[in-house]
Amino acid sequence: MPTEPLSQKEIEDRLAELPGWSLDGDRITRTYRLSTHFAATALVVHIAQTQEELNHHSDLTLGYNTVSLAVHTHDAGGAVTVKDFELAGKVEALAPGHGAT
């Protein structure tokens, strides 16, 4: 079953439950800060594993000590869907274990 685009209000309501996440253009985004470059790299690997398990992938950017995600749903024509928020929720759950803020 195709995934339907969320309305602006649905997006805003869901973002209110995800501190640190925001809507940037047609993607939801978050930047995490880590203590070291190696910690940031380990978080990238963990997120990549989660994305493979979900079969849903963000644009993932590794900085010196930051990890940024930007995601929307290609199969919905680049709209934001529940799949994007499912990924965001799983990353929010695993990030603290890496010391991410």
Ligand SMILES: C[C@H](O)[C@H](O)[C@H]1CNC2=NC(N)=NC(=O)C2=N1
């Ligand atoms: C064929 C494969 O299942 C699809 O291309 C998956 C892969 N990862 C994906 N990631 C994202 N962000 N959106 C998608 O629609 C999507 N679809």
